[in-house]
Amino acid sequence: MKEIMAIIRMDMINKTKDALLKEDFPSFHCKKVMGRGKKKVDYSLLEGLIGENERTLSPMLAEVISEGHRLLPKRLISLIVQDDQVKKAVDIIINTNSKGNQGDGKIFVLPVAETIRVRTGESGDEAV
Amino acid sequence: MLMIRAIIRPERVNAVLSELCDAGFPAVTKIDVMGRGKQRGVKVGDVFYDEIPKEMLMMVVKDEDKDDVVKLIMKNAKTGQKGAFGDGKIFISPVEEAYTISSGSTGL
Numbered sequence: 001m002k003e004i005m006a007i008i009r010m011d012m013i014n015k016t017k018d019a020l021l022k023e024d025f026p027s028f029h030c031k032k033v034m035g036r037g038k039k040k041v042d043y044s045l046l047e048g049l050i051g052e053n054e055r056t057l058s059p060m061l062a063e064v065i066s067e068g069h070r071l072l073p074k075r076l077i078s079l080i081v082q083d084d085q086v087k088k089a090v091d092i093i094i095n096t097n098s099k100g101n102q103g104d105g106k107i108f109v110l111p112v113a114e115t116i117r118v119r120t121g122e123s124g125d126e127a128v
Numbered sequence: 129m130l131m132i133r134a135i136i137r138p139e140r141v142n143a144v145l146s147e148l149c150d151a152g153f154p155a156v157t158k159i160d161v162m163g164r165g166k167q168r169g170v171k172v173g174d175v176f177y178d179e180i181p182k183e184m185l186m187m188v189v190k191d192e193d194k195d196d197v198v199k200l201i202m203k204n205a206k207t208g209q210k211g212a213f214g215d216g217k218i219f220i221s222p223v224e225e226a227y228t229i230s231s232g233s234t235g236l
Contacts, residue, residue, distance in 0.1 A: 007157055008229065033186075035157035071145075071158055090227060097229045104230035106155075108188055108223050110131065 001112040001128055002086050005078050007035060008097050008105040013075045019096040020079070025089055028079035034071035039102045074105065080112055080128055129223040129236065130194050134185045135163065136205040136216040141183050144204045151200055153193070159184040167213050182216065188223050188236060 008016060013030060020028065081089050090107055097104050117127040136144060141158065148156060162179040169178030189197050198218055205216055226236050 002224070006229070031159060033157050033159045035155075037155045071156075074157065076157065076159070086225075090225075094227060094229055094232050098232060100230055102230055104228075106188075107225075107227040107229060108129075108131065109225040110221060110223050 001080055001115055001125070002083060003078060003080050003110045003112050004086065004089055004093075004107060005076065005110065006093050006097075006105060006107045007033070007074050007076050008093070009103065010073055010075055012097050013077070016077065016093060016096050019092050020089070023088065023092050025079060025081065025085075025092070028077050030075055030077040033074050033076045035074050036071050037103065037106070072103070080115060082125065082128060129188055129226055130191055131186065131188050131221050131223045132194065132197055132201075132218060133221070134201045134205065134216060134218045135161065135182050136185065136201070137207065137214065138181060138183045140205045140207070140215075141185070144185065144201055147200050147204050148187075148197070151196065153187065153189065153197055153200075155187060157186045159186060165214065165217070170214070180214070188226060190236065194220065 006016075020026070077093075079089065086109055090109070093107055114123055115125075115127045116123040134144075145156065145158075148154070161182050161184045163182055164178045164180060169176050170180060171177075185201070187197065198220075201218060207215055225234060227234055
């Protein structure tokens with residue numbers, strides 16, 4: 001079993017969900033996260049937004065453009081698959097999300113020691 | 129490659145992030161989490177709080193960079209001279225593969 005963690009753009013989550021469902025990966029979970037990558041973001045573009053508009057901004061946007069954090073909102077999706085399915089799932093995520101721009105995201109593949117289904121208590125490959 | 133997951137105090141996040149960036153580790157993901165540790169939470173008066181807000185920093189680094197990153201996080205996430213309960217934990221797990229979505233290339 002392997003865990004595939006992918007950090008993708010916020011607006012790509014629905015497309016990724018559909019693409020994974022079509023190829024028979026219905027189960028996954030996803031979380032709102034903030035992050036940054038290797039690329040330096042040019043925050044001077046956002047400077048006009050701060051100032052008089054500051055009070056009307058949504059908290060999430062305010063966090064992005066405030067001096068302190070400078071992290072961008074992303075979606076972290078995580079799915080557990082069998083060893084031989086890793087390549088297929090990774091390809092789906094890359095094909096769906098790749099627009100050739102920096103900031104499209106990253107995928108990490110991690111080993112999983114054990115999986116247990118809570119409903120029945122069964123463990124191992126059939127519990128995935 | 130190794131994944132470093134550090135659960136730290138929310139007020140120390142800025143210090144840790146800016147130090148990491150200066151040291152050449154800009155890539156990081158921050159996740160809001162709630163949790164408790166071995167001390168079973170915090171007791172204030174008669175009330176026991178066992179869901180304490182923390183921030184989890186997740187980053188994937190090369191094997192040889194692990195010690196530097198861990199040291200940096202430890203140094204900046206510590207509160208007081210000796211540190212205090214609730215400063216957090218760092219977990220490290222192996223990562224087998226990494227892909228960049230924009231180019232489809234493997235590796236960090």
